[in-house]
Amino acid sequence: MDFTLRITEIFHSLQGEGLASGLPTVFVRLTGCPLRCHYCDSEYAFHGGQKYDLDAIITEVDSYGAREVCVTGGEPLAQPNCLVLLERLCDCGYHVSLETSGAMSIEGVDPRVSVVLDLKTPDSGESTKNDYSNLARLSQGDQIKFVICSEADFQWARFKIDELSLLSGPAELLFSASFTQLKPEQLAQWIIDARLPVRMQLQMHKYLWGDVPGR
Numbered sequence: 001m002d003f004t005l006r007i008t009e010i011f012h013s014l015q016g017e018g019l020a021s022g023l024p025t026v027f028v029r030l031t032g033c034p035l036r037c038h039y040c041d042s043e044y045a046f047h048g049g050q051k052y053d054l055d056a057i058i059t060e061v062d063s064y065g066a067r068e069v070c071v072t073g074g075e076p077l078a079q080p081n082c083l084v085l086l087e088r089l090c091d092c093g094y095h096v097s098l099e100t101s102g103a104m105s106i107e108g109v110d111p112r113v114s115v116v117l118d119l120k121t122p123d124s125g126e127s128t129k130n131d132y133s134n135l136a137r138l139s140q141g142d143q144i145k146f147v148i149c150s151e152a153d154f155q156w157a158r159f160k161i162d163e164l165s166l167l168s169g170p171a172e173l174l175f176s177a178s179f180t181q182l183k184p185e186q187l188a189q190w191i192i193d194a195r196l197p198v199r200m201q202l203q204m205h206k207y208l209w210g211d212v213p214g215r
């Protein structure tokens, strides 16, 4: 078998998003994505990249001496060998998270992986791609993220949480403001006013270093 993956970058930083925010983490960014969210901050990962075999990825990840590894993209699950990478990272003892658009099936993702599933909102332009059957596959330790671009997105997210009974599911619910499009203080106020028991998150790395690759 040919266990190669197309990789845009491997870098060591602080996790800027989700429940593991603030922890030193190695990021493995896989190349390519079938979606085109209007706000995407990782368009540089749509094309190009470099072919790596699995052992070369593990060697580079190991070189940073971190405990956390985040597999992201692009859309990591668009490359079938991503499943092998996730399993191998778990076998190596890493705490592994996967950032995914929720447009592709998460069936086959190693159960030790913490899945961060981004339920695409209408203003992303890609909400018709959501595969809602993924929600039943989430378990404790997984996260559902809503990237909110507008008040209409916020109301849509509230509706989906209710319609799909997400508050009684196992996954943590995260709300994030689309960077530069929606002020985080506005999102915070909507969450407070709606008395919505979800976790507001910032993309911490952008406040530390700006919106740049490799951070």
Ligand SMILES: C[S@@+](CC[C@H](N)C(=O)[O-])C[C@H]1O[C@@H](n2cnc3c(N)ncnc32)[C@H](O)[C@@H]1O
Residues within 6 Å of the ligand: 033, 039, 040, 041, 042, 072, 073, 074, 075, 076, 099, 100, 101, 102, 117, 118, 145, 147, 176, 177, 178, 179, 203
């Ligand atoms: C770059 S994507 C890669 C993984 C996968 N394709 C996805 O969309 O989840 C990682 C996360 O960054 C979020 N993101 C991308 N651009 C953003 C922006 N401008 N503001 C806030 N979050 C953003 C995405 O919504 C996603 O949750």
Ligand SMILES: Nc1nc2[nH]cc(C(=O)O)c2c(=O)[nH]1
Residues within 6 Å of the ligand: 013, 014, 015, 016, 017, 027, 042, 070, 072, 073, 099, 205, 215
């Ligand atoms: N520091 C940092 N944290 C992140 N968490 C998720 C990221 C991503 O691009 O998926 C990301 C990223 O690009 N940088």
Ligand code: SF4
Residues within 6 Å of the ligand: 033, 034, 035, 036, 037, 040, 041, 042, 043, 073, 074, 075, 101
């Ligand atoms: S799914 Fe993720 S990588 Fe793809 S365009 Fe949307 S935010 Fe960017």
Ligand SMILES: [Mg+2]
Residues within 6 Å of the ligand: 041, 042
């Ligand atoms: Mg990013």
